[in-house]
Amino acid sequence: MYEFVTGPLAWLAFIVFFVGIVVKLVLYIRGLDWKLDRVTYSVNTSYGVRGALRSIGFWLMPYGTQSYRNNPGFTLALFVMHIGLILTPIFLLGHNILLAERWGVSLPSLPEGATDVLTVCVIAAALVLLLRRIALPEVRIITTAYDVLLLAIAVAPFVSGLLAHYAHDNGQLWTIVHVLCGEVFLVAIPLTKLSHFVLFFATRAQLGMDYGIKRGGMKSKGIAW
Amino acid sequence: MFKKLLFATTASPVCDNAAKVAFDLEVKWEAKLLILHVMGVPGRAFSLQFTDVRTGQREDISPDYVEWVKEEMNNTYGKLLEDSNAEIVTAIGDPYREILRLARKEDVDMIIMGAHSREEDIGATKHRSVTGSTMRKVAKAARCAVVVVNRPCTTCWRLFSNIVVGTDFSKASFSAFLWAFKLAREVGAKLHIFHSIDITAEGLTLPAGQTTIEQRVKEARRRIEQTYIPKLQGYDKYSMEVWEGIPYVEILKFARDRQADLIVMAHHTREIDPEEAELGSTVEQVVLRAACPVASVTHPDKVADLV
Amino acid sequence: MPEGVLCNKNKVNTLEQLQALLADKSGKQYYQEMNNLDVDSKALWDLVQKTCKSRTRTWLEICTHCGLCAESCFYYLSNHRDPTQVPSYKIQSTLGEIVRRKGKVDNAFMQMAMDTAFSKCTCCTRCGVYCPMGIDMGVMFSYLRGLLFSQGFTPWEMKIGTGMHRIYRAQMDVTTEDWVETCSWMAEENADEWPGLEIPVDKENADILYTVNAREPKHYPEDIAQAAILFHVAGENWTVPSEGWEETSLAMFAGDWEACKMQVEGVYGAMAKLKPKRMVVTECGHAYRATVIEGPYWAGRTSGKPPVDSFHYVEWVAEALRSGKLKIDPAKKIKEPVTYQDSCNYIRNAGLWDSARYIMSQIAEDFREMTPSREHNFCCGGGGGLNGIGRYREQRNIGLKVKRDQILATGAKLVVAPCHNCWDAIRDLEEVYEIGIRWSFLKPLLINMIEVPAGMRGEE
Ligand code: SF4
Ligand code: SF4
Numbered sequence: 001m002y003e004f005v006t007g008p009l010a011w012l013a014f015i016v017f018f019v020g021i022v023v024k025l026v027l028y029i030r031g032l033d034w035k036l037d038r039v040t041y042s043v044n045t046s047y048g049v050r051g052a053l054r055s056i057g058f059w060l061m062p063y064g065t066q067s068y069r070n071n072p073g074f075t076l077a078l079f080v081m082h083i084g085l086i087l088t089p090i091f092l093l094g095h096n097i098l099l100a101e102r103w104g105v106s107l108p109s110l111p112e113g114a115t116d117v118l119t120v121c122v123i124a125a126a127l128v129l130l131l132r133r134i135a136l137p138e139v140r141i142i143t144t145a146y147d148v149l150l151l152a153i154a155v156a157p158f159v160s161g162l163l164a165h166y167a168h169d170n171g172q173l174w175t176i177v178h179v180l181c182g183e184v185f186l187v188a189i190p191l192t193k194l195s196h197f198v199l200f201f202a203t204r205a206q207l208g209m210d211y212g213i214k215r216g217g218m219k220s221k222g223i224a225w
Numbered sequence: 226m227f228k229k230l231l232f233a234t235t236a237s238p239v240c241d242n243a244a245k246v247a248f249d250l251e252v253k254w255e256a257k258l259l260i261l262h263v264m265g266v267p268g269r270a271f272s273l274q275f276t277d278v279r280t281g282q283r284e285d286i287s288p289d290y291v292e293w294v295k296e297e298m299n300n301t302y303g304k305l306l307e308d309s310n311a312e313i314v315t316a317i318g319d320p321y322r323e324i325l326r327l328a329r330k331e332d333v334d335m336i337i338m339g340a341h342s343r344e345e346d347i348g349a350t351k352h353r354s355v356t357g358s359t360m361r362k363v364a365k366a367a368r369c370a371v372v373v374v375n376r377p378c379t380t381c382w383r384l385f386s387n388i389v390v391g392t393d394f395s396k397a398s399f400s401a402f403l404w405a406f407k408l409a410r411e412v413g414a415k416l417h418i419f420h421s422i423d424i425t426a427e428g429l430t431l432p433a434g435q436t437t438i439e440q441r442v443k444e445a446r447r448r449i450e451q452t453y454i455p456k457l458q459g460y461d462k463y464s465m466e467v468w469e470g471i472p473y474v475e476i477l478k479f480a481r482d483r484q485a486d487l488i489v490m491a492h493h494t495r496e497i498d499p500e501e502a503e504l505g506s507t508v509e510q511v512v513l514r515a516a517c518p519v520a521s522v523t524h525p526d527k528v529a530d531l532v
Numbered sequence: 533m534p535e536g537v538l539c540n541k542n543k544v545n546t547l548e549q550l551q552a553l554l555a556d557k558s559g560k561q562y563y564q565e566m567n568n569l570d571v572d573s574k575a576l577w578d579l580v581q582k583t584c585k586s587r588t589r590t591w592l593e594i595c596t597h598c599g600l601c602a603e604s605c606f607y608y609l610s611n612h613r614d615p616t617q618v619p620s621y622k623i624q625s626t627l628g629e630i631v632r633r634k635g636k637v638d639n640a641f642m643q644m645a646m647d648t649a650f651s652k653c654t655c656c657t658r659c660g661v662y663c664p665m666g667i668d669m670g671v672m673f674s675y676l677r678g679l680l681f682s683q684g685f686t687p688w689e690m691k692i693g694t695g696m697h698r699i700y701r702a703q704m705d706v707t708t709e710d711w712v713e714t715c716s717w718m719a720e721e722n723a724d725e726w727p728g729l730e731i732p733v734d735k736e737n738a739d740i741l742y743t744v745n746a747r748e749p750k751h752y753p754e755d756i757a758q759a760a761i762l763f764h765v766a767g768e769n770w771t772v773p774s775e776g777w778e779e780t781s782l783a784m785f786a787g788d789w790e791a792c793k794m795q796v797e798g799v800y801g802a803m804a805k806l807k808p809k810r811m812v813v814t815e816c817g818h819a820y821r822a823t824v825i826e827g828p829y830w831a832g833r834t835s836g837k838p839p840v841d842s843f844h845y846v847e848w849v850a851e852a853l854r855s856g857k858l859k860i861d862p863a864k865k866i867k868e869p870v871t872y873q874d875s876c877n878y879i880r881n882a883g884l885w886d887s888a889r890y891i892m893s894q895i896a897e898d899f900r901e902m903t904p905s906r907e908h909n910f911c912c913g914g915g916g917g918l919n920g921i922g923r924y925r926e927q928r929n930i931g932l933k934v935k936r937d938q939i940l941a942t943g944a945k946l947v948v949a950p951c952h953n954c955w956d957a958i959r960d961l962e963e964v965y966e967i968g969i970r971w972s973f974l975k976p977l978l979i980n981m982i983e984v985p986a987g988m989r990g991e992e
Contacts, residue, residue, distance in 0.1 A: 027586060028590055029586075031585045031586025031587070031590075032586060032587060033585050033587075034829075034836075036583055036585055036587075037585070037587045038826055038829040039836070040835065040836035043834060043835055055666060059664055059666075065664075066662065066908060067600050067604070067661070067662040067663070067664065068664075070603065070662075071600060074598070074600070078598075078664075137613070138602035138603075138613065138615050138618045139597065139598065139602075140615070141615035141616065142597040142620050142624065144597070147596070147597050193595075199590055199594050200594075200664075200665060200666075203587075203590055203591065203667065204665070204666040206587055206666065207660065210668075211883075213836065214825060215825065215880075215881045216882045216883015216907075219882065219884060220883030220884070220885065220886060222883075223661070223880075223883070223907050224906070224907060225661065
């Protein structure tokens with residue numbers, strides 16, 4: 001079982017993930033229409049690129065935008081969770097050992113303690129976001145079961161990972177559950193709203209180009225995000 | 226002299242006295258009379274709403290409403306309208322602007338209106354955030370005479386015997402003088418040419434010595450003699466007088482003294498910034514206090530034949 | 533009776549249609565007919581498929597429902613943080629549903645969507661600046677209005693407005709003759725005070741082609757006179773076109789895309805014909821946005837720009853002050869506290885905040901920024917055509933509260949609002965809430981402040 005989920009199934013998950021996000025991105029870009037979107041993507045492109053980079057850069061920076069600064073708690077949870085979501089799986093020692101075993105390559109690893117902290121932080125941040133969804137009326141009204149499910153999909157690998165690592169009794173079982181959760185997560189990225197993994201960059205770049213080319217980017221230093 | 230007249234009304238009691246004059250002139254001069262009712266200031270942005278000037282209500286423009294206003298106007302002026310062929314026109318906009326627009330379009334010879342007090346103009350003021358009354362703005366820009374009737378005027382214009390014209394020697398005043406003369410000659414009235422040395426004006430703020438004032442009076446008389454009298458083309462029913470004081474007070478005193486049927490003057494563009502003039506311009510002051518109608522003539526267009 | 537006499541899917545292209553609409557007081561019959569208007573789901577879905585491409589679809593799909601956009605919307609704030617005013621909710625429950633249901637929506641839905649698109653959003657695009665995903669709901673609402681319009685669901689005044697544009701190429705019934713006549717009238721009215729003042733019509737190769745908002749000739753012609761005086765004093769070689777003089781676009785607010793195109797093509801036509809060096813538009817925000825920012829796309833101009841370089845009035849004023857063409861008499865600067873209303877259309881959506889700041893630094897001694905300001909400023913409350921729509925007056929008035937509080941917080945009693953919509957909204961705000969403020973365009977302020985070279989002003 002372990003062999004299967006970490007072998008063929010993992011392959012499948014990775015293929016779906018990589019192919020999926022590339023397809024998503026390509027479809028997005030191909031669906032852009034300068035006339036309908038009212039942005040001349042290919043004229044004055046340098047302004048567009050500048051606008052896109054600003055738009056992505058400021059929004060990748062913690063507290064880099066007015067919106068983030070107005071919502072410090074949320075921003076903290078948001079960044080903690082996303083940093084954890086990305087760093088932990090890549091730099092986790094266990095993952096890298098596995099990688100080395102299977103393909104003979106591996107990435108540098110973080111100390112176990114650090115990844116443990118990150119994992120706990122991700123779970124805590126996710127909890128905060130979940131509570132926020134329930135507590136704030138303006139978020140509750142737009143929250144759907146789907147949103148909660150996606151949150152669960154994103155956090156499940158972390159919860160199960162912790163259990164697999166620290167559960168003494170059913171370690172093997174939890175490990176399989178953990179791998180499955182991870183694979184579900186990977187597959188879910190291109191197939192669900194989690195596609196914002198790439199589409200965040202796409203939409204941000206698009207709006208950045210809009211502001212950079214058309215909405216004042218050529219007459220000002222650029223919008224203060 | 227009056228072929229086309231424009232009577233601007235809000236169909237409120239303030240306009241009643243003006244209405245009588247308007248209808249009287251229409252009949253006596255066989256003129257075409259247009260009655261303009263500016264229904265309200267434009268409502269919201271480009272929308273079709275406006276604020277009714279009389280009720281303060283928000284209304285929508287619709288043909289029905291226009292008909293209704295016309296009906297109301299007929300009721301208000303019922304009796305007066307009987308002998309009249311007046312045409313009722315309605316418009317929406319800032320009253321002064323619409324009055325000027327129609328006057329220009331129809332090239333009217335005279336605009337007749339009531340003395341719209343400031344309170345009444347408040348709607349318009351709020352609307353555009355500008356001060357200054359409809360009357361002042363019409364008087365300033367109209368190319369024809371603007372007659373403001375505040376008190377009942379019982380004397381028929383044909384029977385006028387005394388017309389007072391106030392001058393400050395400005396270009397505008399000269400037009401006012403010519404117009405007053407034209408009317409005096411037409412109805413055979415006596416023309417009283419009047420100037421007041423403005424003791425409040427700059428340069429005379431210090432109590433001016435009697436001699437200076439006397440000198441100035443002399444000078445003013447000479448100016449009238451030189452520039453105004455020759456224009457009378459031998460018409461001898463006239464007098465001239467120069468007093469000193471605050472112009473609007475003096476002209477009122479003088480008009481009373483001569484039992485004026487009509488005061489003619491120019492709108493003084495030079496006057497203090499209207500935003501700051503709490504009391505309003507001289508014309509407005511005179512209008513509010515005069516017992517007779519006041520005509521404001523500022524531009525030479527309608528007296529071009531006499532220049 | 534699915535298609536009404538007045539309320540239907542047809543476009544208003546004839547004077548008869550327009551007059552019939554105008555005769556319907558307050559749109560009573562129009563809105564009654566709307567209750568029976570059928571939705572052509574197939575046509576709606578076809579249109580969505582043709583026009584709703586990856587940008588908009590992705591926006592709808594990837595909204596993470598984080599709610600950050602809530603506080604960015606002045607409607608949410610002025611309605612006691614009513615969750616149904618959250619931008620994401622508003623767009624998901626309208627445009628989002630149309631897309632999800634593949635156009636299979638009914639009359640009640642369309643009316644709800646119309647009410648939402650017009651009375652709960654002014655297309656100020658502020659929320660787009662606050663959304664981490666870069667989702668611009670203002671742009672989407674504007675698009676939704678277009679879908680609604682195609683099915684005949686648009687407020688009465690909007691239907692009339694688009695008719696005006698289609699028939700007169702202006703938002704109001706001002707004909708070419710009316711316009712040209714108004715220009716000569718204004719030149720004449722001010723000739724005594726400003727000898728040599730001209731309003732040149734159709735002069736070729738001028739430095740500046742000046743264009744306006746139809747309300748100016750219709751109701752406030754002195755605005756044109758003031759523009760003329762300022763150009764005159766600045767020594768500009770300028771002209772107005774006899775046709776293509778109107779820059780506004782109620783069609784843009786209504787979502788009548790076809791009329792949007794017709795309207796800007798008129799202006800571009802004037803540019804092509806008169807070959808000016810550049811174009812300057814009056815103090816109107818949406819006019820600038822419609823003609824300079826969005827217009828080139830409607831007209832299919834691949835450069836994304838109008839045929840000649842185009843400027844908003846504040847840009848011209850800032851330039852004239854910088855270059856000394858206009859000089860401010862220091863003694864006449866505004867002494868009292870004064871604030872500035874940043875218009876969404878030419879500030880957030882066109883980046884002109886610095887011009888505005890420069891002007892204020894030159895004309896005011898005690899300039900106070902609103903908080904927030906510049907590209908982050910709140911909508912005046914009257915954007916998107918809302919000022920003129922009777923059906924949503926009440927919602928609009930509630931929306932004004934945010935601007936009211938912003939102004940009050942500055943302590944200023946004078947608001948400079950170089951945008952027709954903002955100007956109107958602030959005037960209405962004073963009428964509704966009576967906070968004792970005054971408001972003004974730049975032109976009348978400037979005229980009272982500039983140093984006039986000797987001999988330029990008439991003797992009296
Ligand atoms: S801020 Fe953006 S992502 Fe968040 S709820 Fe609003 S629209 Fe959706
Ligand atoms: S565009 Fe403006 S009014 Fe519309 S939802 Fe966004 S913030 Fe609110």
